Amino acid sequence: MVDLTQIMDDEVFMAFASYATIVLSKMMLMSVTTAFYRLTRKVFANPEDCVTFGKGENAKKYLRTDDRVERVRRIKLSIYLASSI
Structure with missing residues (x-):
């Protein structure tokens, strides 16, 4: 068996x-x-995340996309995909 110091x-x-x-x-x-x-930008991807900021129709205005949030999300996704290769 290989010793830990050798590894x-x-x-x-x-x-x-x-x-x-x-x-x-x-x-x-x-x-x-x-x-x-x-x-900070109050931009969410699904209605469950918007509940803390508003109820009903008021919560729907937080369901949108923002360029900065999408850029960070894509970077995270590319890191995840690159690490799984």
């Missing part, structure tokens, strides 16, 4: 671990960034 000395494993850490950190940061943009 930690392997350059390929260390490169993989470093890249995985960077990608996961960036994905988590982009999730927080997307939530920040959605809350």
Whole structure:
């Protein structure tokens, strides 16, 4: 069985671990960034998220798209797709 110190000395494993850490950190940061943009601009994707800002017809005005929010969402999606390859 392979010893843990041998795995930690392997350059390929260390490169993989470093890249995985960077990608996961960036994905988590982009999730927080997307939530920040959605809350500050009051732009939501589904009616359940709008309930805190309004009821009934008043909540429907928050169901829209914003260019900045969509850009951040697409960046997050591209990071997720690139990490799954």
